[in-house]
Amino acid sequence: MTTDFPAATLEAHQLWLAYQRTSVIEGLDLVLPAGRVTAIVGPNGCGKSTLLAGLARLHSPSGGCVLLDGDDIQRLPSRTLARRLALLPQQAQAPEGLTVAELIRFGRQPHQGWLRQWSADDQQVVHDALRAAGLQALADRPLDTLSGGQRQRAWIAMTIAQQTSLLLLDEPTSALDLGHQIEVFELIRHLADTGRSIVTVLHDLPSACRYADHLIAMLDGRIVASGEPSTVVTPALVRQLYGVECRLLPDPDTGSLLFADMRLAADTE
Amino acid sequence: MPMLAATTPSLRHFPGMGGLLSLLVLTCLASLLVGAGPVSPRDAITVLVGGGSEEARFTVTALRLPRTLIGLVVGVSLGVSGALLQAITRNPLAEPGLLGVTAGSAFAVAVMLVLGASAATLRVPVAQLGALGGCLCVMNVVRLRGVGSDPVRLVLAGAALSSLLAALTSLILLMDQRAADEIRFWVVGSLSGRRLADLIPVIPSLLVAGLLTVTMARPLASLALGERVAKGLGHHPGLVRLSIILIVALLVGGATAIAGPVAFVGLVVPFAARAIAGPDIRRTLWFCLPLGPLMVLVADIVARIVVAPSELPLGVLTALCGAPVLVAVVRARRLPML
Structure with missing residues (x-):
């Protein structure tokens, strides 16, 4: 097993997340194990996607904080955060005709800037992401011509190209059939083997038990169980x-x- | 490694760009040689190589040359602003002329004239403020439930706003004869009778808009992947949209201040540019640069010759060309997702 990434720890302290006046998550504490696959499970409406949005700073907390390696993510500049934490939202949509390689290139944006335009390094990273996701042969295919599993692997490859130690995925296997789900889970396991920490919201408990190292079970915005699947489930x-x-x-x-x-x-x- | 070559950054290769640029150069040349003044193409060529009569010299350098340069600026401004507006509303029909941005600009200028100001220098910032007002209306409508996700309904809302503003503009001009005289030739949208001096106050805002566009191109492109993905890549979608609105206001206001309201350029040009460039807005914008002036100049040349020695308004010709495109886009079974 090679570890290419420094271990990233993500913790939440007394985290409150709310939509307008309705609190979804009230005072949640959480420490995610570094270098492992963590699955957040629970029934619909239990707040698992909201929690993920909070961990990724898509949703600002109304109280408490999220710490990434000890830094409050609210205080980090957006681009710095995007170099340390990558996010794949649920059912992301790409414009028609966008190819796999073009999509993956977007993952390099947090590393680019006025003084740092597209480079050979970026090209290499895109190449590596294509290989990691097993998409070399499909690099120039438009996303809309791919199978659901291939398309989802392409999106994950975009987050791979961000080169972050931490990857947050929101229901990456929903709307995929069984074969395509396994395709995506195996990619996630492969990424964890390179030292990345992966947090994924899943609604399928058996898959979570099969593929996650660590499980967080949520109900009504609270964590009701967390730990190794074989012991907590x-x-x-x-x-x-x-x-x-x-x-x-x-x-x-x-x-x-x-x-x-x-x-x-x-x-x- | 063919795969690596295929994944080099897309800005490096622009198939078709050379052809478009040559076509644009030819069109500029035609714009200097044809119509607008009783000087034949042959006499105009004599002027271009350094000879010609006093009258021919005046026609080419004082009438046709400014007109061509203004056509270039107006075409770039309207083409680019259409592509930008479509990118932030994610609506392929979002066109400044159809959505009321241009009408807002014209209305603001009419109000300014009635209030007694007539200085040509004031016209540009006032037109830009009017365009900004129009843009903000559009973005508010986009946020309404159901309208933002349905391209055609946004255009309907825009048409309603446009008609209202156009009616108010007419009302103002009816009430104020002096303003009407000053603005009569302007409200129809035309490149005829504009001087090079009209172009100068627009240049600074063009430069600002260009610089802002270059800065915002990368985050704007990521917005096409959705708001959440753009945030995940470290961008601020709200800030990006605000900057784009500012750019569109500067460009449309500037173009309208010179040429008057010209519709459909912002629809046809990005439509063609996307067909050539594919889904990435950065490539689309590059292709809007030659395509915008190409459409405006060709329309202007046709406007000069079809009813010579008098002229058609430019806006009429762009509408003749743009309306079928609008119908074609709407009739397509599925509107392209932006």
């Missing part, structure tokens, strides 16, 4: 989060959790 937690009864079996080969016999709990609220 229990039938009781699944019932609490989703109102679903299930049995959990360890995978005989990998030890990750398998979900069996899922059904609605009798007394769903």
